[in-house]
Amino acid sequence: MSDVSTNPPPPEFLPGKPKPANNNLSLARGTDGAGVRAVKAVTRFFRTIFSLIGTLFVIGFSLLPLSALLIALPAVSPNEAVLTDSIRPARSWLKRTARRVFAALAGLVVLVALVAFAIEVVSRLPLGSGGQVGTLARKVFSYSISDFVPDDQPPADLPSGKVWLTTPELLQRVHVLRQSANRPNLNPRDKTEATTNLREAEAELADRTPKSPKLQLLQNPDLAPVLAVPLWKLLPPTLVDHWPFVFLVVYGTDLLLLLLIGKVPLAYNFRYLWVRKRDTALTAVAFTVVVALVVVLLAFVNGMYKLNETTGVPGNVLVMSEGSTDELFSNLARGGEVDNTMRVHLTADEKGRPINGGQGVGVARGTFGPDGKLTRLPPEAPKDLPGAVPLGSYESYIVMNQAVVTKPGEPQRRRFLQLRAFQDVRVGAAVHNIELDPGGKWFSGAGVEPGSKAPDGREYLHCCIGEGAAATLGEDVSKPQLALGDTFELGDRWWKVIGLMRTRGTTYGSEVWTGIENPVVRATGKGDKYTTLVIRMADDTDASARAMAYHLNEVYDQAKLKAFSEPDYYKELTKTNEQFLTAIVMMALIMAVGGIFGVMNTMFASIAARIKEVGVLRILGFKRWQILISFMIESLAIAFVGGLAGCLLGYLANGFEAASTLSGGQGGGKSVTLTMQVDLPIIATGMLFTLVMGRLGGLVPALSAMRMEILDSLR
Structure with missing residues (x-):
């Protein structure tokens, strides 16, 4: 009896017969196929995201010292030896975990030790203030931990018209109102208003605090000094002000440690760079161009910072009318109320200290003196000494519109020229530490030279000009700068230069100085008023200037004034500098991306041409991490040479003059002629910039060389 059925197959399965379509089966299979494809697409998407995150972590770790990463290598590969030739394999989970933990801690210790050593070394260097590199660090780390705590949301039943203040805004409002209510020079009506507003703000603060974790944190006396301050305040000052030097010392020390840890085939790498010198040179040129441009841009911003630092004289107090943000908008009436400020004698500073x-x-x-020259008296000179005058300079700062001399057929153009008029320029020159070049002289109050004394019969107005203004006006007569006796037209009058001021490195270089009784000045309406009073303190210290500014703002009740120590006033004008610095950083990052890909492309091509040589190095006993370090150093060598050439090229911009504007961000400002300055911090920043590009650009190619198997590379 046979087990095979003798029943004939259905007709649809006979040979040569077409098979009927099974719509349900096809639909099911199509549905299953679409589902599988969707799952695969989602899987690929998340795998790509995780791969990208992993790559970002690897790139971030590449900026850390390589010696610390090598010490921590067993945390990833417990059976990898770095400090010794070989180790016994860890076959148990406990041993592998112990090695991972120990390696991670050892790497962290090396990292902390390197940074601490670099900070200690840099702190002993005579580097001065941080300048723009310190400003950049403070801007990047301006956030506090409390900024990441969720803020309060306005309630649904907030009355119409009531403004909801964020937590920082509410605390700031309470702080400002407390200061206003405690000002001794407030009149009774203003004091009552300030007290009423303070009570309302404090009541709102008390009502919101129990329901607001952020308010509780910001008002906690134990946590606020740590969690509510900018992050840069928690870092060592040297690391904030001189971070390029710190990181350069870290990387330099790191290289020495790498050479001590183990054998790296440096001779092989440098010989190969020389063999492929054309490709090496082209890659280095890319670094040179990028770094040179960054150095030049930083030199421009550095010139603006230096200009502010040298213009503000320690010991000077700049006084304007209340509410003014710039000299241009200030109006001080002539009268005893302002004059009495120079009779103030301070016995305590703003904090009550003697x-x-x-x-x-x-x-x-x-x-x-008999020759009209002002001689400074010592502080202990008698108060009633005959002929003694206080060193307080009454000034009017004016910006005038001047027609620019153009060639025939060219459209008419105009520019702004800054004018500063003095009640007594001799006092003003002493207060601002300005002198004249030999042969020059100061003008009188009116400063008018009658036409009968001029060969052309014109009546000239006398003035003294700064070096920048002399160069700007000199372009109109095809001269490098105006000289003594030269003339120019301004305000429909002709002016004669009777003095050239030594103003290099100050904002006064772009100004024209004249007397307060000058006809053009009086025609502007500034002749009967002053915009500024600049007072020099007897001890020439910034501490006394700040104490006087506080007294005039908060205590002095004979006039409503706004006073600054002069260095603080010009520091406020660095807002434009910060904008330039931010733009330069963004531009540098964009250029760095191109440089990184350029190095990466070169290193990939270089490694691809040496696959078999990598295998030979492995056979000779070089470990994976030694191959990694070898190719990383090769990339850094190219970056170092190119960056050094870029810094030298950028240094050629040192001393160039450029025009810019200083502004506090609230209108006004000053047009200035600055000198671009390439100093040591800029060179250090340029070298650090190129080394970072070299590390990032050489990382991925070096990792690909490290992962090669010996047999695969020899095929």
Whole structure:
């Protein structure tokens, strides 16, 4: 009996017969295929995302010292030996975990030790203030931990018209109102208004605090000093102000440690760079161009910072009318209320601490000699000394529109020229530390030279000009700069230069100085008023200037004034500098991407041409991490040479003059002529920039060389 059925197959399965379509089966299979494809697409998407995140972590780790990463290598591969030739394999989970933990801690210790060593070394260097590199660090780390705590949301039943303040805004409002309510020079009506507003703000603060974790944190006396301050305040000052030097020392020390840890085939790498010198040179040129451009841009911003630092004289107090943000918008009426500020004698600073051992300090004084020259008196000179005048300069700052001399057929153009008028320019020059070039002289109050004394019969107005203004006006007569006796037209009058001021490195270089009784000045309406009073303190210290500014703002009740120590005023004008610095950083990052890909492309081509040589190195006993370090150093060598050439090329911009504008971000500002300065911090920043590009560009190719198997590379 047979087990095979003798029943004939259905007709649809006979040979040569077409098979009927099974719509349900096809639909099911199509549905299953679409589902599988969707799952695969989602899987590929998440795999790509995780791969990208992993790559970002690897790139971030590549900026750390390589010696610390090598010490921590067993945390990833417990059976990998770095400090020794070989180790016994860890076959148990406990041993592998112990090695991982120990390696991670050892790498962290090496990292901390390197940074601490670099900070200690840099702190002993005579580097001065941080300048723009310190400003950049403070800008990047301006956030506090409390900024990441969710803020309060306005309630649904918020009354119409009531403004909801964020937590920082509410605390700031309470702080400002407390200061206003405690000002001794407030009149009764203003004091009542300030007190009422303060009570309302404090009531709102008390009502919101129990329901707001952020308010509780910001008002906690134990947590706020740590969690509510900018992150840069928690870092060592040297690391904030001189971070390029710190990281350069870290990388330099790291290289020495790498050479001590183990054998790296440096001779092989450098010989190969020389063999492929054309490709090496082209890659280095890319670094040179990028770094040179960054150095030049930083030199421009550095010139603006230096200009601010040298213009503000320690010991000077700049006084304007209340509410003014710039000299241009200030109006001080002539009268005893403002004059009495120069009779103030301070015995305590803004925090109530005694000044000068309790003897106090007042405004500096001087006397005029027979030749009209002002001589400074010592602080201990008698108060009733005949002929003594306080060193307080009454000034009017004016911006005038001037027609630019153009060639026939060219459209008419105009420019702004800055004018500063003085009640007594001799006092102003002493207060601002400005001198004249030999042969020059100061003008009188009116400063008018009658037409009868001029060969062309014109009546000239006398003035003294700064070096920048002399160069700008000199272009109109095809000269490098105006000289003594040269003339120019401004305000429909002709002017004669009777003095060239030594103003290099100050904002006064772009100004024209004249007398307050000058006809053009009086025609502007500034002749009967002043915009600024600049007072020199007797001890020439910034501490006394700040104490006087506080007194005039908060205590002095004879006039409503806005006073600054002069260095603080010009620091406020660095807002434009920060904008330039931010733009330069963004531009540098964009250029760095191109440089990184350029190095990466070169290193990939270089490694692809040496696959068999990598295998030979492995056979000779070089380990994976030694191959990694070898190719990383090769990339860094190219970056170092190119970056050094870029810094040298950028240094050629040192001393160039450029025009810019200083502004506090609230209108006004000053057009200035600055000198571009390439200093040591800029060179250090350029070298650090090129080394970072070299590390990032050489990382991925070096990792690909490290992962090669010996047999695969020899095929």
